[in-house]
Amino acid sequence: xxxxxxxxxxxxxxxxxxxxxxxxxxxxxxxxxxxxxxxxxxxxxxxxxxxxxxxxxxxxxxxxxxxxxxxxxxxxxxxxxxxxxxxxxxxxxxxxxxxxxxxxxxxxxxxxxx
Amino acid sequence: xxxxxxxxxxxxxxxxxxxxxxxxxxxxxxxxxxxxxxxxxxxxxxxxxxxxxxxxxxxxxxxxxxxxxxxxxxxxxxxxxxxxxxxxxxxxxxxxxxxxxxxxxxxxxxxxx
Numbered sequence: 001x002x003x004x005x006x007x008x009x010x011x012x013x014x015x016x017x018x019x020x021x022x023x024x025x026x027x028x029x030x031x032x033x034x035x036x037x038x039x040x041x042x043x044x045x046x047x048x049x050x051x052x053x054x055x056x057x058x059x060x061x062x063x064x065x066x067x068x069x070x071x072x073x074x075x076x077x078x079x080x081x082x083x084x085x086x087x088x089x090x091x092x093x094x095x096x097x098x099x100x101x102x103x104x105x106x107x108x109x110x111x112x113x114x
Numbered sequence: 115x116x117x118x119x120x121x122x123x124x125x126x127x128x129x130x131x132x133x134x135x136x137x138x139x140x141x142x143x144x145x146x147x148x149x150x151x152x153x154x155x156x157x158x159x160x161x162x163x164x165x166x167x168x169x170x171x172x173x174x175x176x177x178x179x180x181x182x183x184x185x186x187x188x189x190x191x192x193x194x195x196x197x198x199x200x201x202x203x204x205x206x207x208x209x210x211x212x213x214x215x216x217x218x219x220x221x222x223x224x225x226x227x
Contacts, residue, residue, distance in 0.1 A: 043203060043217035056214060091158060095213060103215060107157035
């Protein structure tokens, strides 16, 4: 069964460092998403991506964040200068069609900023 | 804005007990509603969904009915198993456009023998 794959499963980084979280969405899917969940809080939408550009982003997704689909298979989330409050579980998701409502999620990357 | 409220966990039940996890939503319009489940060490998986009022979603013995009048989508299962231990997330989405999901906080379920 096709699945969304995220790497690494756990990343520890120093405050101020850049991190790149990687995702391989389901092939032939067209819509890509990043969500995050701070421990004990809601799963929050960060950004959606379609046709090689951001289609929607939340207020969380400020200038420190960026997304890329560099090679037609990977979908990355970059945090330029990490802060302690960026510590969270980050989920990647993909969806196939415009009217398909089901999103398929990866297993998540736990980011710990120290 | 749109929001989802779930009952707080953890919920601890004995095997074969009846499960209810409450979920209510606030939204302008009529969203589609979902329950996602996260088993330990895994990603979010779609458990069931309902796309319009009075629809009942069901899967693996779990059910939820889209109640427009009470803006609710409570998850139920008649007899839980240890293997149902997981975190359950209620979510809504508006079809078309970006289709971003709005999630609740998640409810952890622990089922004991």
